[in-house]
Amino acid sequence: MRSLLECDVSHSTEGGCSKQNDSGPLPKGRPKAPSDLRVGTSRYLVLSVFGLALGSLGCTADESETEEPTIADATKLSERPCPEDSILSYENFGEPFLLSWCNGCHSSVLPEGERQGAPLGSDFDDLAMVREAGARIWARSADHNRQMPPLAGPEDEERTRLGEWLSCGAPSEVE
Numbered sequence: 001m002r003s004l005l006e007c008d009v010s011h012s013t014e015g016g017c018s019k020q021n022d023s024g025p026l027p028k029g030r031p032k033a034p035s036d037l038r039v040g041t042s043r044y045l046v047l048s049v050f051g052l053a054l055g056s057l058g059c060t061a062d063e064s065e066t067e068e069p070t071i072a073d074a075t076k077l078s079e080r081p082c083p084e085d086s087i088l089s090y091e092n093f094g095e096p097f098l099l100s101w102c103n104g105c106h107s108s109v110l111p112e113g114e115r116q117g118a119p120l121g122s123d124f125d126d127l128a129m130v131r132e133a134g135a136r137i138w139a140r141s142a143d144h145n146r147q148m149p150p151l152a153g154p155e156d157e158e159r160t161r162l163g164e165w166l167s168c169g170a171p172s173e174v175e
Contacts, residue, residue, distance in 0.1 A: 106124045142162040143162075
C-alpha cells in the first residue's frame with residue numbers, strides 16, 4: 001500500500017490510492033494540476049495563520065500588569081527602584097561608607113598628588129556634594145557597577161545598599 005505522499009506524487013489508483021480530480025482518476029505519472037496544489041496550500045496557510053492568531057491571544061501582556069523594575073534592569077540611577085521600606089540614611093550608612101571607601105581620594109582637603117588620580121573637584125565631603133554626584137557615584141560604584149574604588153572595594157551587599165541609598169535620594173535623618 002502506498003502512502004498518501006506517494007499517491008499525491010504519482011497520482012495512481014494502484015495500491016489503495018484513490019486520488020481523483022473532476023474528470024475522474026488521474027493517469028499514472030501525470031503531475032497534479034497547479035489549482036490542486038493551491039487549494040491544499042491555501043487551506044494549510046489559512047489554518048496556520050488562524051492557529052497562530054489564537055495562540056497569540058494568551059501571550060499578550062496587559063499594560064496595567066507591567067513588572068516593577070529591578071536592580072539588575074537599571075542602567076542609570078534614575079531607573080533604580082527605591083524600596084519603600086528603606087531605612088538607610090546618611091548617618092547610618094552614607095557617611096560611614098564614604099569615609100571607608102571614597103574619601104581617601106575624593107576629599108577637598110587632599111592635594112592633587114595624594115588623590116590617587118581622583119580629579120580635583122570630584123569630592124564627597126558632605127551630603128550636598130554626594131547628592132550632586134549621585135548618578136556618577138552610582139554608575140561607578142553601586143549595585144552591579146564595580147569601577148570604583150579601583151583596588152579591592154566593598155562587598156556586593158554594601159554596593160547594593162549604596163545603590164539603594166542613592167536611589168532613595170541619599171536621605172538624611174536630620175532633614
